[in-house]
Amino acid sequence: MPEYRLVYFDGRGRGEAIRIAFAVAGQVYEDKRIKDNAEWEKVRSVQHCTSAICKWRQETIINTTRENDLYGTNESERTMVDVVLCTLEDLFSEVLKLYMAREDQVKSAEIKEKLEKETIPKFVKIFEEMKKVNSKEKWLVGSKITVADIALFSFFKQLPLMFGESLAKVYNDNTTLKTHANVVQENPGIKKWIEAHPPKKNN
Structure with missing residues (x-):
């Protein structure tokens, strides 16, 4: 490799x-x-x-x-992986606005409220629908783990550490996506990584 x-x-x-x-x-x-x-x-x-x-x-x-064979097994799957990654990047860009406004309490509060009530719920619904399209499998795309699963898991794993539990609440309350997250984190490589790098706030 x-x-x-x-x-x-x-x-x-x-x-x-x-x-x-x-x-x-x-x-x-x-x-x-x-x-x-x-x-x-x-x-x-x-x-x-x-x-x-x-x-x-x-x-x-x-x-x-x-x-490293984590990008789907055919062009259809790879296209769907691209869709997941691009959608996550759109969400990341929205959340990044909160970080950029961290020194302005008023603006920061406004951005956080919009994220909690509008932006993140909208994206969570999108990811839920993506998972339902592939409901016969454990993964977002195809029949084995891909970077789409990893990226979604990683994003919502670190979101509450960086910005508080409230931003991840709608995701954590979503049965479909939490079930998916539980499957992802059972991967031996991910379990080993989490054990070696335990979550800590603001990182």
Whole structure:
């Protein structure tokens, strides 16, 4: 298998789904964690490396999971995986607004209320419908675990740690998606990853 060097901030964020995907695949890699913006700028300026530098972007998770057989077994499944990932990215962008407004209490409260009452419930419904389309299987797409399952699980696993339990309530109350999450976290690679990296707030 290819060698990887994952470069991301010292937190979960967008990089966590890649870490979990590597754990599922049993892929050895260097987990390079950036401590501050100065270090990040220095890393970004490097042009030549002996191994692949996986800075987050959509094609990163596509490439790494394709190479590790976590991206579906045919074009139809891969298209559906793309739909899940793009939908999650849309949701992530909405939640990121709360982080960006963290120093403005009024604006932050307004964004959080909209997320709780409108945005997240809308997306949870979308993901529920996606799962129901594949109701004969345990997974979101196809008959085995893919990065779609991993990314959805990762997002809602870290959401309450970063922004509070209230944002994840509608997801946690959704029987279909919680059942799916329970199946995903029983994967041996994911169980081992969680045991080695226990959840903690604000990370």
